[in-house]
Amino acid sequence: MRLLHIADLHAGKTLGKVSRNPDLSYALDQVVQFAKENSPDLVLVAGDVFDKANPDNESKELVFDFFLRLKDLDLEVVLISGNHDSYDFMRSIKKLSKLANVHIYDRPSREECIYSLGDLKVACLPYPSERVITSASEEAKKNYADLVSQFITYLASQVRGARYKILLAHLFVAGSRYTRTEKEATITQHYAVQPSSLSDVFDYVALGHVHRYQRIENAPTYAYYTGSLYQLDFSEAGDGKFFNLVLLEEGTPKVEAVKVDLKNPLKVFDLRQNEVLSRLEELRSEEGYLKVFVRVEDKTSFPLLVDNLREELGERLIKIELITDQVKPIADPELHSKLDPLDLYREYHRTAYGKDLPEDLEKKFLELLRKVEEGV
Template sequence: MRLLHLSDVHAGKSLGRVSRNEDVSYALSQVIDFCKESRPDLVLVAGDLFDKANPDNEAKEVVFDFFLRLRSLNIPSVVIAGNHDSYEFMKSIGKLLKVINVHVFHKPDLENGVFEFGELKVACLPYPSERVITGAGSESKLSYALAVEKAIKYLYKKVEDARFKVLLSHLFIAGSKFTRTEREASISQYYAIEPTSIPEGFDYVALGHVHRYQRLERVPSPAYYTGSLFQLDFSEAGSDKFFNFVELKEDSPPHVEAIKLSLKNPLHEVEIDQRDYLKSLEEIKKLQGYLKVRIRVSDKTRLNFVMERVREVLGDKLIKMELLESSQQRKREENEKSETLNILELYKSYFKENYRKEVPEEVLKTLTELYNLVHNGE
C-alpha cells in the first residue's frame, strides 16, 4: 500500500500585498508530477487546505484543479479540516468533491471518522476545536488533551482489525518543533497532546498543523509532520519543504521517503548597512523570490533617499523593510548577552545545588560555545 502524505497547503495565503497562490500551485504541480511517476494508491491531506475560513476564488480554483488532476490519474484522496479551515465550508464542498473521489472529513465525528480503502483503514480526526471535542455534556469536564486522547484511542479501536492502519489528524504534539507561522494560541501547552496519547498499533501517523518537517520520535507509532508546502512567511526563510511517500508492508516498519519540493518564490531576510547599501543591493537583487530588508541606519538625514532607492532597485521583490538604528542594535545585543548570562546563571545554580561545588571553567566555556552555536543557527 503506497500513500502520499502532505499537509498545510494554505491556499489563499498572502504575504503583505502579495498573494501566494502562485506558490501553492507550483508546489501542488510537483505533487502531481510525482504521482504520475510513482502512482500512490491514496493521497492524504492532513488539514489546512485553505488559509482562511472563506477562501478567495483563486485559492479554490488552485485546490480544485489539483484534485481534478488527481482524479485524471485515478488516485483518490482523503482530506481533513485543519484549524484554518472552516468546518462549514469544508462540509459544503465535501459532497461536490466526493464526485471526483475526494473524501472530506470536515469535523471530528468518532462514529463516522473512518475511511476504508481495500485493506487500509484511515482513522480521521480533523482539527479538534475545544468546543467540539469537549462538547457540552459529561465529557466537557475532561481536559482538552485527555478528550483528544480518548478520541484517538476510540478511533483506533474502530480500525485495529485492518491489515493496515493509519491515523490522519491535525494536532499539536508536545515536543514537536514548530515555526512562528502557526497560530500561537493553537500551539500553547494547553493544546499540546502527549506523544503517548497515540497508540502503538498504527502503521503510520500522518499529521498536519506544525509547519516544520519532522518525525516525532516519542510517538509509539511512526509519526510525521510534513510541514507547509512553501515558506509561509519570513520566519521560515531558508527552510526546505517536503511531502512524504509512504510504503506500508505487513509485519515491517513503513518505508518513508521525504520528497523535497522546489520553491517558486523562496523568502530571504537580509541586512544591509546604509553606508554601503548600493553595493549590497547589487547582490541581493539577484536573489529569486521575496525579500525582507533590514537597514542599519547611520545617517537619518539621508534615510528617506536610501529607502526610496531600495524600493526602486528591488521592486516587487521587496515585501518588508525595517530600520535598525544604533540604539536598537545595542539593545538587541544587550538582550542577547543578558539571555546568555541568565542561562549560565541558572546552570551555575543547578550545578551547585546538585554537585555541591562550583561549575568548572571549562564546562562554562563549552556551555557558552554551545549556546552561541544554537543561537546563531550554526
Template sequence: MKLLHIADLHIGKRVNKFNMIDDQKYILEQILRITDEGKPDGVLIAGDVYDKSQPSAEAVELLDEFLTKLTAFGQPVFMISGNHDSPERLGFGSRIMQKNGLHIAGVFDGVLQKVSLEDEHGIVNIYLLPFLKPAMVKPYFEQLMESYDEAVRAVISATEINAQERNILLAHQFVISGTQQPERSESESLSVGGLDNVDVSAFESFDYVALGHLHRPQRIGRDTVRYAGSPLKYSFSEVRHQKSVTFVELGVKGELLIHQLPLISLHDLREIKGPIAGLLRIGREEPDSAEDYLHATLTDEEEIYDAIGQLRQVYRNLMVLNFENSRTRQAVSAQIAVSGDIAEKSPMDLFAAFYQMQNNNELTPEQVQVMERIFEQAGGAGV
C-alpha cells in the same frame, strides 16, 4: 502500499500583504507532477487547506483545479479540515465527491471516519480526524473534557481499531512528546497554557500518523508520527526550512519506510543584510534571485534617502525593510534602560532618553533648561 502526505496548503494566503496565489499555483503543479511520477496509492492532505474560513473566489478556484487534476490520476485522496478551515465549507458535497475518490472529513460528527484500502499484504485502514476542540467533541460523549488531549483520546478510544491490520491516522493537532515540543514558526498560533497539546502517546494504535498544523517537516516522539510541513515558506522564521512532500511506503505490518522529496518554489523567501550599495550591486548581478521575497536589513550608518524605493528598483518583491547600525543599537539599549525602571524616572529623564534615542545625541545644557521651564509651565515636575 505507497502514500503521499502533504499539509498546510493555506490556499489564498497573503504574506506581508503579498498575494501568494501564483506561488501556490506553481507549487501545486509541482506536487501534481510528483504524484504522477511517484504513483502513490493514496494522497493524504492533513488540513489547513485554505488560509481563511471564508476563502476568496480565486482560492476556491485553485483548490477545485488542484483536486480535479489530483483525483484524475485514479488514486483516492483523503482530506481533513484544519484550524484555518471552515469545516462546513470544506466538507460541502463530500458524499458526492466520494464517488470520484475524494474523501473529506470536514465537520466532526461523533465518529472517526474510516476508509479501507487493500494491497498484497492485506488491509490498510485510513482514519480521518479533522481538527478538534473539546467543545466539538463534548456533545457526543458523557465524560467531562477540558483539554484537546482528552478530546482526541475520547474519540480514538470510542473507535474499534484492529491491531492486526495496518492503521493510518490523518490529523491536525499540536502534538508533543512529554516535555518535548516540535518546532513552530511565527505564522502558527501559540498554545495557551498547554491546553491545545496532544501527547503523542494518544496515537499508539496507529502505524503512521500524518499530521498537519506546523510548517516545518518533522517527526515528533517517533519516526512514524510526522508533520508534512507547508509546501511554501509563509514567514521569515521559515527561511531555513527545506519544504518537501512525504512518501510513506507500507510493507507488512510493522514495516514502513519514509522519505521526503524536496519542493522548489517559484520565489524563495530569504533574508539579506548589508550596506545598500552592496545589496543593490548583488541584486543587479544576480537578477533571478532578486525576484525572491525578501527581508532586507541595511547596516549603513548614514541616513539613506528613500531606501525602500531604491531597493524595490532591483528587488521588486521586497517585503520587509529595517536598519541595524550604531543608532539602532543605542536606541535598543536606551529602551531597555528606560523600561527597566520607568516608574522611578522623572518626566525630564524620560524626555532626555527619548531625545537620545531619536537623535543619537544628548540634550545640551541650554536645551535642558528650556525643557525644564516647559515642564514647570505645564505643571509637571521636570526633575
C-alpha cells in the same frame, strides 16, 4: 500499499500584497507529477487546505483543479480540516468533492471518522477546536490535551482488525519544532498533545499543523509532520519543503521524504545602513522574495534608502524593517514564540505600564484569545 502525505497548502496565503498561489500551484504540480510517476493508492491531505475561513475564488479554483488532476490519475484522496479551514465551508464542498474521489472529514466526529480502502483504514481527526472537542466528550472537565488523547484512543479502537491502520490528524504534538506561522495561540502548551498519545495501533500517523518537516521522535509509532508545501512566510526562510511517500508492507513502513522545489524562496537580509548601497547588486541578483532589516545609524537618510531599495528590487522586496537602538529586534523569534500569549501580554503590560496586568484585563484578554482561537 502506497500513500502520499501532504499538508498545510494554505491556498490564498498572501505576503504583503503578493499572492502565494503561484508558489502553491508550482508545488502542487510537483505532487501531481510525482503521483503520475509513482502511482500511489491514496493521497492524505492533513489540513489547512485554505489559508482563510472564506477562501477567495482563485484559491478555490486552484484547489479544485488539484482534486480533478488527482482524479484523472484514478487516485483517492482523504482530506481533513485544519485550524485555518472553516468546518462549515469544508462541509459545504464535501458531497461535490466525493464525485472527484476526495473524501472530506470536516470536523471531529465519532460517527464519521473512518475511511476504508481495501485493507486500509484511515482514522480522521480534523483540527479539534476546544469547543468541538469538549462537546464531543462525556467528560467535559478534562483538559484539552487529555480530551484529544481520549479521542485518539477511540479512533484507534475503530481501526482494529484492518491490515493497515493510519491516523490522519491536524494538531500540535508537544516537543515538535515549529515556525511562527501556525497561528501563535494554537501552538502553546495548553494545546500540546503528548507524543505518547499517538497510539502504536497505527502504522503511520500523518500530521498537519506544524510547518517544519519532522518525524515525532518520541511517538510510539511512525509519526510525521510533512510541513507546508512552500515557505509561507519569513519565519520559514531557508527551510526545505517536503511531502512523504509511505510504503506500507509487512513489518515497518518505509517513509521517503520527497523534496519540493520552490518557486520563490524567501530570504532575509540584515544590513547596516552604510552597506545597503554597496550590496544592492547582490540583492538584485537574489531570486525569490526578500525581507531586509536595516540597522539605522542616521534616520534622516532612511526614507531615501527605502525608496532606493524599492526602486531596485520592485515587488520582490516584501518588507523593510528598520532597527534602531530604541527598538531592538527580538533576538530569537523562536524562543519568543514559545511563550504563552498570556505571558507575552503580561510581559508587554509590565514593560509598557510598569505594573502587573490587572485581573479584569487578563480576563478580557483570555476571552478574546478564546474567540480568536475558535475563529468567531
